[in-house]
Every structure is written in C-alpha cells, then in structure tokens.
C-alpha cells in the first residue's frame with residue numbers, strides 16, 4: 119500500500135484563472151460524484167464495524183478485485199479473455215452485458231464476505247480486535263498481489279454503461295453528467311435502504327443488538343456468527359457496486375482504490391463510525407472538500423487539507439458528526 | 449423438566465462449577481441461593497449454552513442439551529433473563545421485546561404476546577418507543593424479564609432480578625414472578641435475597657464455591673439454622 123494515484127482531479131484541474139462561480143459549481147458537482155463513491159465505501163465500513171467491531175482495512179483492495187472480477191465477467195459474456203495483455207473491451211456496454219456482470223460480481227462479493235467472516239475472522243473472535251484488523255490488511259495485500267499477477271499491473275480502461283454515458287443535463291452553464299447523477303442516486307438509495315433495513319427488519323434490528331451487546335444477543339437466540347457473515351456480505355456487495363461504478367472514472371489497476379479507500383475511512387470516521395447517515399454525509403463532505411482543495415489550493419496542501427478538517431472536527435465532536443459514543447463492552 | 453448431573457464448567461483453567469447436580473420439576477419455582485462468586489450465574493450460563501459444559505449432563509425433558517448452541521436452547525423453550533438486565537440500550541423498548549421473540553416463526557401472535565407482557569408489566573406500555581437505555585433500573589429489569597418471556601418459554605432462568613432495586617419494586621417483581629409461574633412457566637430463580645426467594649420457591653439449592661452444599665423444600669430451608677445464619681441475617 120502507500121500508493122496514492124492522483125488521477126482523481128484530472129477532469130477539472132486545467133484552467134484555474136481566478137475565481138468564478140461556474141468553476142466552483144463544477145467542483146462541487148464533481149465533489150458530490152466522488153463523495154458518493156466514498157459514501158458507498160464508508161457505508162460498508164460502518165456496516166462491518168457496527169456488527170463486529172472490526173475496521174476492514176482491506177476494503178479498497180476488495181473493491182478493486184471486484185472491479186476486475188466484473189471486467190472478467192463482461193469479457194466472458196463478450197468472448198474476450200481479459201487476462202491477455204492485448205484484450206480490449208468496448209468503451210461502452212449495454213445493460214445486457216453490464217447487469218449480468220454486476221450480478222455475478224455481487225454474488226462473488228457476497229460469498230467472499232461470508233467466507234472471510236466464517237473462516238478467517240470467526241476463529242479469531244476471542245482474540246483482540248487488532249489481530250482481526252491485521253487479517254483484513256493481510257487479505258487486502260493478498261488481493262493486490264493476486265490482481266497484479268492475474269491481470270497484470272498495467273492500467274486499463276473500464277467500460278462505461280451506455281445508458282449512463284449519454285449527454286449531460288445542463289443547469290444553466292453547469293453540466294451534470296448522467297454518471298454523476300447515477301453515483302449520487304445509488305449512494306442515497308443504498309444509504310436509505312440500509313437505514314430502513316436497520317430500523318424495520320428483524321435481521322437489521324438483530325444486527326444492531328449484536329453491536330450493543332453480543333452476549334445478550336446470543337441469549338435471544340440470535341446466531342451472531344451467521345449475522346456477522348451477512349453484514350460482511352452486504353458490505354462487500356456495496357464495495358463491489360462502488361468499484362464497478364467508479365472504475366470507469368478511475369482507471370483499472372491494482373492500486374486504483376488506495377486513494378478512495380483512505381478518503382472513505384476518513385469519511386466513515388468524520389460521519390461517525392457507527393452511523394449510516396454519518397457515512398453518507400461524511401462521504402459527500404470529503405468528496406466536496408477534497409475537490410475544492412484540489413482545485414484552489416497549492417499541490418502540497420491538497421492531500422492534507424481534508425485530513426486537517428477531520429482532525430479539527432473530531433477534536434470538537436470526538437464521535438464524528440452523527441456518531442454516538444460507542445457502548446461499553448460488557 | 450430440567451435435570452443436571454455432575455456438571456462442571458471452567459473459565460479458562462479455573463473451575464467455576466465442580467460437579468453440580470440439581471433438578472427443576474415442571475411447574476415449580478426452584479431457588480438457587482449462594483454467596484457472591486458461588487457459581488450461580490455460571491450455572492445459568494452453562495444451561496443456556498453460553499459456556500461449554502466440561503463434564504456432566506444437562507437434560508431438558510429427557511433430551512441432552514449440554515452440547516447445544518444458545519439458539520437451539522432458546523428454541524427448545526428455555527429463556528434466560530441475565531444478571532444486570534443487559535437490555536439493548538440503543539434499541540427501543542418495542543425493539544427489545546421483538547428481539548425477545550427473534551426465534552419465533554409465528555410472528556402474527558406478536559400483539560397477543562405484547563398484551564401478555566403489559567398485563568404483567570403495565571409500566572412498559574407507555575414507554576414502547578423510548579430507548580431502553582433511558583429507562584429506570586426497575587423498568588429495565590421488567591423489560592429484561594418481559595423480553596425473556598417473548599420467546600414463550602416453558603422454563604425461565606432469572607438471574608438476580610432484585611439486584612439494585614428498592615424494596616417496593618423488589619416486592620412487585622416477586623409478585624410478578626409468582627404470576628408468571630402461575631401462568632404455566634417453570635422458573636429457576638437465582639437470588640442473593642434468600643428470604644424473598646424462599647418465600648415463593650417450591651424447592652431450593654444452596655451453592656458454595658461451585659458445589660451444591662444444601663438442598664431442601666423452600667419451607668424447610670426457611671427454617672434451616674445455617675440458612676438463617678448465613679443468608680437471612682439472623
């Protein structure tokens with residue numbers, strides 16, 4: 119790790135000549151767009167942390183790996199073997215290819231989530247949280263190596279969804295691309311869906327109960343291991359969704375998610391590591407702040423400013439913007 | 449209904465139960481008495497499957513349950529209201545009660561079950577939407593018992609329901625425990641307050657450092673000199 123490609127700002131950076139509102143607007147829109155991706159990542163991190171107290175430091179690499187799996191499935195459907203160096207997929211794909219590839223990838227992600235919980239983390243349940251976190255770092259590193267080996271390290275283009283790449287909507291002089299809108303709506307739909315899930319379904323309520331008191335949760339007859347597996351599966355499916363949506367905007371390579379992952383951790387902590395609405399808010403805020411900083415501040419400060427703001431917020435609100443103090447473990 | 453034979457359980461290498469045998473006949477209230485650290489809570493945890501039984505057997509209606517998982521045990525009809533209440537503080541009272549019925553498949557009876565709970569604990573009814581963490585100690589205890597009843601248990605394990613409550617509330621809780629028992633639920637009641645427990649118990653066991661040192665009917669134990677001396681403060 120420690121590999122932070124700075125491709126995120128490439129779309130906008132070129133013409134900083136003084137201040138104008140249109141540029142500011144564009145930066146904010148672009149910030150929303152990336153922020154939505156951070157939010158999807160952060161939602162997964164919160165989901166895992168809520169159920170099992172673990173922070174998944176392999177989240178970025180997992181999302182990267184899922185993007186490759188998605189590409190392989192697209193290739194499979196089109197009869198192209200993407201592990202060959204010269205393999206090329208069309209730059210735009212219709213739903214009939216994208217959707218099955220997405221579903222296949224989601225299935226893969228869910229199985230991987232269940233497997234990680236069952237075979238790597240559950241045996242460590244009695245060990246410290248730190249050893250479990252180490253395992254997530256290990257998985258991330260392994261996936262990074264595996265991806266470099268299977269699909270080579272050279273960056274490659276990722277197909278866009280045809281329906282989402284049409285002409286942008288014009289808001290006066292501001293262009294709002296269909297892609298931006300898709301990111302934002304997916305993030306909002308997922309956050310609201312999860313909110314409803316945790317609020318109104320028995321399984322969702324049980325997941326919250328586990329986070330508050332795993333001992334009492336077992337007395338209710340809740341199968342804690344199985345539900346933690348479910349939380350992992352859901353979180354990794356979110357990562358797969360975010361990965362496949364973001365891949366065209368980034369560029370497919372083993373290190374593609376390193377930067378996104380760091381910002382998503384920041385987003386989760388900023389919003390409150392146990393708050394889903396916090397993850398959404400934190401993701402969007404980091405996206406916007408980061409884009410503005412990238413545009414208006416000198417290069418050296420760009421990478422740090424978002425983190426300075428986080429540190430400042432956390433000194434005032436230690437549990438994050440919408441987080442609650444973590445319950446004491448019994 | 450419940451028959452425990454020569455049960456041993458460990459925390460790491462430390463033996464907390466050193467061969468406990470006891471019996472809970474159907475329809476009774478059986479009191480489990482003993483000083484702090486005697487192993488009462490450990491015994492309930494082992495029955496619930498939270499702690500493995502190292503040796504010995506637990507039989508429930510003739511079926512061995514000493515290797516069963518906690519959710520299997522709840523499904524068989526054994527429910528456990530733990531020491532210190534352990535309600536889910538960030539869930540509402542309603543959510544806590546629903547969690548109590550987590551293993552139930554016939555959710556349509558939820559309303560009838562809730563009515564039953566409110567019959568025993570009317571104080572909970574106006575607080576359904578409140579977070580459990582904001583309840584008073586007495587209300588949390590009622591919620592913990594109510595939550596345990598939501599699985600429609602045949603055997604209820606109660607761990608120190610009087611802990612930390614004022615005398616009036618304690619009396620109320622004990623009246624309710626009698627009511628619950630009268631409605632057909634067998635009760636294994638752990639108490640430090642031996643006087644109150646023996647007042648409602650059919651039978652009692654006294655535990656000392658992981659062993660049963662005395663057992664008799666409730667009435668006899670109330671007259672027992674040793675009990676009077678150690679637990680009834682005479």
Ligand SMILES: Nc1ncnc2c1ncn2[C@@H]1O[C@H](COP(=O)(O)OP(=O)(O)O)[C@@H](O)[C@H]1O
Pocket residue numbers: 459462464482483484485486487488489490491
């Ligand atoms: N989680 C634990 N880890 C290690 N030892 C424990 C644990 N819980 C209880 N013990 C020990 O087991 C013994 C029995 O405790 P417990 O069952 O809680 O007693 P009681 O409920 O009768 O007060 C005590 O010596 C206690 O220190």
Ligand SMILES: [Mg+2]
Pocket residue numbers: 488489490531
């Ligand atoms: Mg105890």
